[in-house]
Amino acid sequence: MTVLLKQLFELVKLLHSENETTPVAWGISLGFVLGMTPAFSLQSVLVFFLLFIFRIQIGAAFLAAFFFKFLAFFLDPVFHSVGAAVLTLDSLEPLFTTLYNMPVVPWTRFYNSIVMGSGVVSIALIPFVFYGSKIAVSKYRTTVVARVKETKAWKFFKATTFYKWYVSYDNLYGGME
Amino acid sequence: MSKEVKIKKKKKKGPIRFEAIIPIAIVFLLFFAYFKFFFDIHLKAGMEMGGTYANGAEVNIGSLSTSFFNASLDIRDIQVTNKEAPTHNVLQIGTIQFKALWDALLRGKVVIPLAGVTDIMINTARKRPGRVLPVKKSSDDNVQSMKSSALDVTNKVLEGSIFGDLAAIAQGDNYKEKLKEMEGNLKTSQFIQKMETELQGKEKLWKERIEKLPQKEELKKLQDRVKALKVDSKDPKAILAAVKDAEAIYKEIDEKYKTIKNTSGELSGDLKLYKNLYADIKKYVDEDLKDLEGKLGIPSLDPKDLAMRIFGRQFASEIYRAEKYMRLAREYMPPPKKDRQKPTVTPRERQTGKDFKFRITKGYPKLWIQKANVSSKASAEGFSGSISGEILNITDAPSSIAQPMEAKLTGEFPKSQMYDVVIHAVVDHRTENAKEYGTIKIGAFPLKDMMLSQSSDVTFGFKEAVGSSVLKVELLDEGVSLNFDATFDKIAYLIEAKSSKVKEILTNISGSLGALSLQGSAKGAWSNLDLDLNSNIGTKLQEALKQELNKQVAELKDKLRNEVNKKVEGEKEKLMSKVGDFEKKYGVSLKNQEDAINSLKGKLDEEKKKAKNKGKDEIKDKAKDLLKKFKF
Numbered sequence: 001m002t003v004l005l006k007q008l009f010e011l012v013k014l015l016h017s018e019n020e021t022t023p024v025a026w027g028i029s030l031g032f033v034l035g036m037t038p039a040f041s042l043q044s045v046l047v048f049f050l051l052f053i054f055r056i057q058i059g060a061a062f063l064a065a066f067f068f069k070f071l072a073f074f075l076d077p078v079f080h081s082v083g084a085a086v087l088t089l090d091s092l093e094p095l096f097t098t099l100y101n102m103p104v105v106p107w108t109r110f111y112n113s114i115v116m117g118s119g120v121v122s123i124a125l126i127p128f129v130f131y132g133s134k135i136a137v138s139k140y141r142t143t144v145v146a147r148v149k150e151t152k153a154w155k156f157f158k159a160t161t162f163y164k165w166y167v168s169y170d171n172l173y174g175g176m177e
Numbered sequence: 178m179s180k181e182v183k184i185k186k187k188k189k190k191g192p193i194r195f196e197a198i199i200p201i202a203i204v205f206l207l208f209f210a211y212f213k214f215f216f217d218i219h220l221k222a223g224m225e226m227g228g229t230y231a232n233g234a235e236v237n238i239g240s241l242s243t244s245f246f247n248a249s250l251d252i253r254d255i256q257v258t259n260k261e262a263p264t265h266n267v268l269q270i271g272t273i274q275f276k277a278l279w280d281a282l283l284r285g286k287v288v289i290p291l292a293g294v295t296d297i298m299i300n301t302a303r304k305r306p307g308r309v310l311p312v313k314k315s316s317d318d319n320v321q322s323m324k325s326s327a328l329d330v331t332n333k334v335l336e337g338s339i340f341g342d343l344a345a346i347a348q349g350d351n352y353k354e355k356l357k358e359m360e361g362n363l364k365t366s367q368f369i370q371k372m373e374t375e376l377q378g379k380e381k382l383w384k385e386r387i388e389k390l391p392q393k394e395e396l397k398k399l400q401d402r403v404k405a406l407k408v409d410s411k412d413p414k415a416i417l418a419a420v421k422d423a424e425a426i427y428k429e430i431d432e433k434y435k436t437i438k439n440t441s442g443e444l445s446g447d448l449k450l451y452k453n454l455y456a457d458i459k460k461y462v463d464e465d466l467k468d469l470e471g472k473l474g475i476p477s478l479d480p481k482d483l484a485m486r487i488f489g490r491q492f493a494s495e496i497y498r499a500e501k502y503m504r505l506a507r508e509y510m511p512p513p514k515k516d517r518q519k520p521t522v523t524p525r526e527r528q529t530g531k532d533f534k535f536r537i538t539k540g541y542p543k544l545w546i547q548k549a550n551v552s553s554k555a556s557a558e559g560f561s562g563s564i565s566g567e568i569l570n571i572t573d574a575p576s577s578i579a580q581p582m583e584a585k586l587t588g589e590f591p592k593s594q595m596y597d598v599v600i601h602a603v604v605d606h607r608t609e610n611a612k613e614y615g616t617i618k619i620g621a622f623p624l625k626d627m628m629l630s631q632s633s634d635v636t637f638g639f640k641e642a643v644g645s646s647v648l649k650v651e652l653l654d655e656g657v658s659l660n661f662d663a664t665f666d667k668i669a670y671l672i673e674a675k676s677s678k679v680k681e682i683l684t685n686i687s688g689s690l691g692a693l694s695l696q697g698s699a700k701g702a703w704s705n706l707d708l709d710l711n712s713n714i715g716t717k718l719q720e721a722l723k724q725e726l727n728k729q730v731a732e733l734k735d736k737l738r739n740e741v742n743k744k745v746e747g748e749k750e751k752l753m754s755k756v757g758d759f760e761k762k763y764g765v766s767l768k769n770q771e772d773a774i775n776s777l778k779g780k781l782d783e784e785k786k787k788a789k790n791k792g793k794d795e796i797k798d799k800a801k802d803l804l805k806k807f808k809f
Contacts, residue, residue: 038530053197054193054194055191055192055194076530080530083530084531084533087533088533096533096535101535101538103279103280106284107285111532111533111534112529112530112533113530113532113533114529114530
């Protein structure tokens with residue numbers, strides 16, 4: 001829980017910093033994949049593995065997963081159609097038969113129309129989500145953050161001892177991404 | 178800036194989270210350490226706890242080790258405390274070894290190509306008494322308290338003891354007391370009384386009916402009318418009138434005749450019925466005799482019946498035990514295909530979609546022990562023996578594999594002197610019609626102090642014997658088909674009897690018997706088993722009874738018949754004389770009436786004929802006269 005909260009604070013900080021946008025964009029993209037997958041499965045484990053191994057913003061991933069989970073409810077009929085179409089492709093049948101009889105692979109439940117459909121759709125949309133997120137974060141920084149920084153309330157807060165103390169602390173001990 | 182804050186220059190970090198490697202490694206290390214050092218201990222404790230709870234008494238495991246890479250489990254020295262006698266184990270198993278297939282585990286299935294269960298011992302002494310849990314109603318108790326329909330049925334058939342009954346016959350005639358007891362309940366007496374009452378009712382009825390029939394005066398009047406007919410007249414008109422009158426009288430007489438004839442017919446029927454009472458009374462006498470014979474225990478000399486009465490109780494108690502264990506075993510067996518619940522898809526929050534099936538080229542059921550070797554060596558402790566064998570295809574989904582579950586065991590139990598034991602059992606639940614059948618052969622087993630009959634009059638049994646048996650069992654849905662063939666040899670009989678005659682008979686039989694054979698079968702539903710037993714002891718007993726007791730039995734039967742006849746003779750004669758009186762009174766009078774009206778009818782017929790002929794002649798004469806007048 002502490003790690004998660006820390007990640008969420010980190011996300012807020014990242015959004016308001018001048019640093020690069022890639023970790024946040026990757027977080028949102030993988031969160032998108034997590035959110036679209038109908039249940040916990042082997043591909044979810046793979047996504048978690050990627051989140052922990054690579055420098056990807058975990059908070060952004062979890063927030064995105066939470067958000068896209070709701071969206072996925074409405075997209076299930078689309079996923080079903082796409083999945084059914086893929087699974088009934090004659091040319092892919094030998095491949096699916098092999099996968100179906102392989103160890104471990106059936107645990108991904110790839111043979112389910114919604115799992116297959118959501119997988120295909122989310123993987124196909126990853127580049128768009130990734131670049132879309134990057135652009136969105138940049139826009140957020142240049143519009144929303146810049147506007148907030150110009151407000152009197154922010155200037156007042158920036159002038160407080162607490163803020164100065166926080167900045168010093170962050171410079172000394174912060175930095176986990 | 179005079180006071181320059183020394184800001185720590187941050188290094189630019191690469192795409193891989195190297196700093197997370199150590200925490201993750203620590204987590205994995207802890208995980209590994211737990212499985213290496215603590216998992217086996219905790220699994221052992223869990224199994225002991227679960228086993229104790231399931232058994233109701235302490236279950237101990239000597240050691241347990243698992244291997245992740247080998248996917249294996251090795252359990253040693255399992256001791257299951259006997260909750261009835263906590264100083265002993267109900268079961269002790271030296272080793273249980275399993276090694277699962279990783280290929281199946283990666284598919285979420287447990288497939289064990291070869292398992293081993295060795296050093297099985299029963300009823301061994303414990304080092305210290307096992308803890309017994311407070312008594313709870315378990316399924317085993319349910320089975321214990323299960324009412325055996327088979328036993329109920331058999332107990333009804335096997336009331337009394339054959340040897341006790343023989344003793345009673347040999348001892349003398351207690352039949353008179355029994356007869357006295359039955360006096361008021363003799364079916365024959367009851368039947369005669371019933372018939373008497375019925376006859377009284379009939380008499381009243383017939384009296385009324387006969388009174389309504391044409392009486393003498395009425396017949397006389399009709400007779401007078403017939404006489405008054407003027408058929409001798411020369412006047413054709415008068416003759417025609419006489420014929421007309423005759424026809425009217427005839428019609429009247431005919432009606433009365435028909436009424437009398439019908440009544441007479443019905444009376445004859447009733448009389449016939451009452452005359453047949455002799456046969457009915459005889460039938461009731463036979464029934465009374467049969468009841469008496471049953472109460473006095475006069476045995477039938479049918480060898481099968483004799484065998485059933487000697488061995489039936491034990492046979493039934495064995496079937497009862499089989500029924501109990503069948504019901505207990507079925508609680509744990511995978512259900513047949515038809516009873517299996519169809520797998521349900523657990524509804525999820527999101528839509529479930531559709532699962533597409535692809536051809537299975539390599540699939541397993543959830544649990545499948547392909548082969549389990551079972552072995553045990555005889556030891557000085559408890560009921561143990563040398564067993565070896567295998568159990569094949571233990572699975573939770575029998576329909577998904579090609580072969581049924583099969584157990585083949587051979588062994589011997591020297592301590593219990595049981596040799597050449599061969600067990601073959603098949604549990605086939607692959608189809609809707611489940612099949613469970615098996616054969617148990619025991620080459621030799623000892624019998625000690627087995628009492629076939631024990632009463633105050635006779636004790637007959639085996640002091641010692643060596644038996645061998647073959648038992649074939651097929652379990653059906655709610656029934657059983659069981660056949661067995663047993664032989665008992667080297668028999669030392671135990672014969673005690675108050676009556677020296679009975680003792681002599683039994684000693685002679687046992688001396689001439691040699692090996693005793695016993696064949697039996699039980700077929701049908703548990704609640705309605707068709708039991709059949711045959712033994713050479715039955716045949717021998719029959720022969721001996723024929724020689725020794727046939728005369729006595731026949732004499733006793735004659736005595737009984739005479740006694741019964743004596744008891745009912747008076748009543749019977751009384752009844753039959755009443756029937757005779759009834760016949761005389763009504764039958765004869767009705768016959769007279771019938772005859773009278775019949776003769777009247779004949780007479781009238783004659784008169785009618787005469788009148789018609791006379792009429793014709795007169796008309797002819799008149800015609801001739803007329804022709805003469807006209808000079809033709």
